[in-house]
Amino acid sequence: MKENEQQLDEIVSSFRRISHAFQQLLWKDAEELDITPTQLIVLRKLSVNPDIGITELAELLHLGNSAASGVVDRMVKAELITRQRSEIDRRIFNLALTDKGIDIRERSKQSLRTHLLPLTNIPLEDVGELLRIHGEIVEILEQGREKKKL
Amino acid sequence: MKENEQQLDEIVSSFRRISHAFQQLLWKDAEELDITPTQLIVLRKLSVNPDIGITELAELLHLGNSAASGVVDRMVKAELITRQRSEIDRRIFNLALTDKGIDIRERSKQSLRTHLLPLTNIPLEDVGELLRIHGEIVEILEQGREKKKL
DNA sequence: GTAAAATAGTTCGCATTCGAAGTATTAATG
């Protein structure tokens, strides 16, 4: 039983550590572009999925609605994206990149390539394993969450 | 090249997702104890490593100094831990659990066991693989960081 | 067709996290 707890601790700790390391590196990328890591990801997501609403964006970012709302708000103020009411359903906003947003997104591709390039040294089969095990964990965690809701 | 970028995106996305799922579950645990996930981890770390200072705590949590300082501050106010100047080196604080902190820590063991138990269903060899690949990634990421510093 | 329920966003208060710049204390260097 004690070993169990220690192993769980190791897993949680490992995720904390790696999250931190990722955040640190993404910050370096973002800093050069006068932006934040989260906003960088928003630019990428919007570029791949144009004209989505805030709820959809929140899902893509694995965020709550309120958090996404705040990020969008700051990005609109920074003129990186636009937020326009949908004509069809006036509850929804259509988010789109501005020229400035597109520009930063393009430049971010370069710096991301530079800084994350070392990650391509990870063997392909390890990436597969990683994603598989992560999937396993997420499933378990979200199942636990479902149960709590009932 | 395009596939590379997509794979990196998948990795980053996977980590975001799993961090989120973990946070959600730890919150459930913590909520019942009138505490936050970070504070729960602090209790655990302090319980295993008594009388450490704030810098050491920050390292264990994979946090910056200022963040750790804030967490400790709130926990002292909540009377979960104490912060006493070391007599030997008056720059250092010695952190220790209060009775209340010990109590919550003990109760947290129970609820952690309950909520994280499903995670013990992950095959042992997968846990090993996970930690190994995480180690690989952290090493790559931190190497990139070292380089930037020079 | 109107009342109720569902959906999309916002706002609030709070905790967490960062880096940069500051204070205090100790150690090292001359």
Place this chain on the structure above:
DNA sequence: CATTAATACTTCGAATGCGAACTATTTTAC
């Protein structure tokens, strides 16, 4: 011994993230 450097920690402003409670709009149901 005094100046300087290093270490431990705090404080600041800003961004991120949460859930709960709110407004506005659309859909569903009676």
